[in-house]
Amino acid sequence: MPQELDAVDARILDIVQHDAGLSVAEIADRVGLSSSPCWRRIKRMEEAGFITGRVTLLDNSSLGLNFEVMASVKLALPSRENLDAFEQMVQAWPEVIECMTVTGAVDYMIHIITTDMHAYDNFLRDNLLGSALVSDVQSRIVIRVAKRTTALPLDLVEDIKKPTSA
Structure with missing residues (x-):
């Protein structure tokens, strides 16, 4: 991984991959930051290519795409x-x-x-x-979908720096 991510970055990524509709203030609140540093982290991760886009997921069945x-x-x-x-x-x-x-x-x-x-x-x-x-x-x-997610398993990323305990 060319750029290091820390535990806060990982938490931000996990939050936005589950709900990209949250405001920066809501994300910041969930990770314990103020809005400005949180926004800077999100921008840095977008520029580094960790975040490639934000989408709204649609329910295919509700739309008749069964x-x-x-x-x-x-x-x-x-x-x-x-x-x-x-x-x-x-x-x-x-x-x-x-x-x-x-x-x-x-x-x-x-x-x-x-x-x-x-x-x-x-x-x-x-x-x-x-x-x-x-x-x-x-x-x-496909008869039935047992699981569908767009979320990546971030806990498997070994290069994310874990918080150090004092």
Whole structure:
């Protein structure tokens, strides 16, 4: 880790990754700082790249986006050019909320959210199988989500300086 974080920084990161809508004053109060030093710490962590953005999380079911799929995608020829071309294509597909290059028998795992089975079938036929880059798609329909979080396990970060006891 190029820049050191201390226990207060870690606490700030933990707070904002769970609720980015809190004001600086509310965050400062929770970590025992005044607003100005807390704001400076947040700005420093943004500039260092520890904080990359702030978003509002939406409930897909409430919005009628009830059909979720994890799909493994194999390219016909996984050359550098084809990998780059596929990754560029994925950027234009709003249904794909995650795309990861993986090891093993397939090239990508993609997480897709859409309205229903018919919408997914259209997406599969028109976008994935409609591309000459793709040779195979294996779809896994999500039945139930047992856990979903965007929070990183900060307690696993060894380089965060722990407070010293006197």
